[in-house]
Amino acid sequence: MMRLLAVLVRDYRKALVLVVLLALAQTFANLYLPDLNAKIINDGVAKGDTGYILRMGGFMLLVTVLLVAVSVMLAYWGSKVAMSFGRDLRSDLFRKVESFSQNEVNQFGAPSLITRSTNDVQQVQMMVAIGLTMMIVAPLMGFGGIVMAVRQDVPLSALLVVIIPVMGVVLGLIIVRAVPLFRSMQVKLDRINQVTREVLTGMRVIRAFARGEYEEQRFDEANLDLTDTGLRVARLFALMFPALFGIFNLSTVAIMYFGAFRVDSGEMPIGNLTAFLAYVMQILMSVMMATMMLAMVPRASASGDRIQQVLEVTPSIGDPATPLRLVATDGARRGRIEFKGVEFGYPGAENPVLCDISFTVAPGRTTAIVGSTGSGKSTLISLIPRFYDVTGGSIEIDGHDIRAVNRDDLWSQIGFVPQKAFLFTGTIASNLRFGSQAASDADLWHALSIAQAKEFVADMSDGLEAPVKQGGSNLSGGQRQRLAIARALVKRPDIYVFDDSFSALDFKTDSMLRAALKSEVSGAAVIIVAQRVSSIMQADQIVVLDQGTVSGIGTHRELLEACETYREIVYSQLSAEEVA
């Protein structure tokens, strides 16, 4: 948090000086008014001088006008600085995350990064806004109020020594109790959410097992728990306002009583008593405000730290200083990928995920990668677009180490279809044009027909312009997957990577798609990761992974004979007669 505030001071020094000056001016004006009122009473009213009363009244008016002007300016600059700061933070964060490789994204997790760049920034920004408009003013007012009160009458000011700490202690006690209650309230709310979500997602199962009553009970427990905590929070709040106003009012009575002695002894004019009362109210208000603000600080500070953590990370993958260009040497076909003794391990992990992997993917050929979950298939192909960098060995495309070229250059060669077909808000067309803005409608339809998506897109009332909701939630898993395939096809790259991209398709669609794909991408290098043996049996080359190492490379037939792991996988999916 302190680091962020240092940045704030660095970037907005002039504006901040202005804000502080304005806050000072506001405080002075605010504190001056009761003083003027005291003068009216002492020198005007008590002496029956009407002219003086009117003159001072006019002066009060002037101060009031000045006060509003200063306050509006303070609100303007305070909000401006705070919101600009928020904008800068968001921008820094977004750019930072965009520079991250998968390693850094994993370190935080995408959802956490999202919260950090939205909610957390919001928190900090709000804190700064309130800080600049109120938090600066509160201590100034408090301090100024004390000075002014002492000026009215020194002995009476002794009361402040009692009143201010009492206020602070009462507020402190309430906050100390409220904070854990709020936290526990959030936990209970989350619990209700969780139970309800489970009921909603498991509705079929719950009904199938006729467990409605049990679920009811579970919900009721959570509900009672929440109600109980809610009641405690509400009761604490019920106490808060009477307690605060009680202190205000008791202070008034006490000041009147002791003030009466001072006035009686002739040591204090009665106007000063009125002013003193006004100052004490201002002091208490500022103590109250300051305490409330302070209660907000920990939350904003935690947000600030979470932002700082992201900003401090240095991305582990970047572009080389003097990049090579990925152009084919002497017109040979592009897209030859060579894995040379590749090793990969996550940072800090004891064992590498992938070990000593070597094979070549030739242009115009299909290479399939199979293996059980956790064997490292997806990891292996995510090394090609440098989502991660190898920790040993190298990957070369057309003879160039992929770390020696710019990533933009590298990415422009690759058509990637991820495991989870991720679509963006927009239309079908805008999604398909993701890789190639220039593609014509005819290109899009062509890609759709290869991806077996033409039919359902044509059935939509808006066709290519049909809307896609966030995450493609208005489409089924199978539809999303086919669109993701079409998206890669529109790009027309030299290298295709399919990361288990057929899993949501039924066998029939799967096989039709693969048949169409075969002729379409004939010149390109194709890498397919698959669970289903039937999806990859016809590949030119199958790489079998087992616990991060290659346990066999060859065609379906070769591997059936030579590779135990492959046989195991095949037999688990097909019956003996289907295999042979």
Next chain:
Amino acid sequence: MSEREEIASDDGAKKPTPPSGPGFGPPGLHGTGVKAKDFKGSFKRLAGRLRPELWKICLIVTLAITSVVLTVAAPKILAQATDLIFEGAISSQLPAGATKEQAIAALKAEGQDQLASMLSSMELHPGQGVDMGAVGDVLLFVLGLYLAGALFTWLQAYLMAGVVQRVVYGLRREVDLKLARLPLQYFDGHARGDTLSRLTNDIDNIQQTLQQTLTQIITAVLTLVGVLAMMFWISPLLAVISLITVPLSVVVTMLIAKRSQKQFAVQWKATGSLSGHVEEMFTGHNIVKVFGRQKEAIARFDEENDQLFRASFKAQFISGIIMPSMMFIGNLNYAAIAVLGGLRVASGTMSLGHVQAFIQYSRQFTQPITQTASVANVLQSALASSERVFELLDEAEETPDAAEPVVLTKISGRLSLKDVSFRYAPDTPLIEDLDLEVSPGQTVAIVGPTGAGKTTLVNLLMRFYEIDGGSIFIDEVDTRNMTRADLRRLFGMVLQDAWLFGGTIRENIAYGKDGATEEEIQAAAEAAHVDHFVRTLAEGYDTRLDDDSAHVSQGERQLLTIARAFLVDPQILILDEATSSVDTRTEVLIQKAMSRLLRGRTSFVIAHRLSTIRDADVILVMNEGSIIEKGTHEELLAARGFYYDLYNSQFAEALAEAS
């Protein structure tokens, strides 16, 4: 994952709500501008829910009135103390021994007419100081008023907390119970996120509003009336002046608040839009990169970020000038009263204590008006929320169970469908006149391409949906003559979407059977080949399966649901074979467990694996929602229809390759 499209998407539930936090709107105005469609109706209905608490509410209102009266009375009485002090101060300056009249005459003689006329209306005892005894009495009385006022305020808020919490608890419970009575159709047709949000966010909103506003309105209105009365009592002239400036401040505040609300709405929208973009770009991080769209992503972010900046700056600034402008008008009033009051005190027509009291009153006057204005806003949003909750409560429920249900305890597992017809939408027939006889122990496989509607039959068998025509019999009993719960108890179900709830593994396995013994649970786990795995966990059967626990894989979750079905030991089974996203070794286990589970039971299998299809006694081939072919594997192949194509597309290659 092939059946996903038939189950309503869960994505709604995962959508993050727009960021919220303290200060995302002006305090107390956290309504999002959503208004109730039927303000009056919803209000009445919400108010109706408070009826059981009527007596408590009456008590609360009485307490609130008392505390307002006490608080309003206090300044007027405090004024007496000020006057006593002022008179004492003046008296002590006058020569002792003289009477009040003599002192005034002396002043007049000195030409101090002003001062003289002021003093003439005061109670003076020249030469004597402040009557401390009297001051002490007045202050003690005021102290009592304030203390009692605070006590009553606290009491009413304390009681109110109980009322609100009870009402909201009841509402939550009612909604939850309602969910249990809604037909599955409702859940398939509504985004889960939406339903979830009605039960949580909307009810929260109602709770907060009830807590905040109910007593606030009463207190605000009463204070307004009381303060106004006191002001007129003290000085009609000053009251009229306040009546001009105070409403002015209210109007100004409302005008600004209206504009700021608009800006907050704009800011809200901009936040949502930016968050949406950030969310997409971060979750699709790799896709954005590999398709070379980072520059566009950043450009769009900058644009949205700038928009958000402008919107939030405006909103913050406009809401930031509410306070200063209110203070401005308040200070104008202050100055006016100080001057006019001063003049009147000087002329002897008003006492200093009353000026003091008047200033206090005029400060109390603004607050309730702005409060009432903001309450109106909050109330709008709460009513919109309650409307959404009531809407859910009003949804059509499942038809009630038969009045005198048949209870089958031990069944053979014979199932027959006679002339069954069904459609989801009235104008698109799906299943027409389906006849199907399933003998005990037989396996029915349901196959078809993605999106063919393979779960429809399951929906009908278990009465998740009601058939439109014909009937379904189990052991000659029409399923509509049983209660749904009894009917469903006859079935065991394993869905590919392995649903486990946030409890221990033991609780999850024992889910279908009350009071299952430890031995039964372990035996079921062993039968499902998951006992060994569970024992490798640090806490064994006590391991908690909270949201997406990392140490239990999808395949293992599937095995747990199979164990659950084993424990129930049903006569009829429904299996949705899950093949994707499970590693091969676990898949072998699942397969073994499933075939063991099938043994000797009547079963319906949504088939993905060919071995199941071929061994099935009846195969139902579905396409586009309806059953288009029916028969055994050999019959269907011989018919050379849809199934023939489907089968060949899967295996032609495999066979060609292998032969």
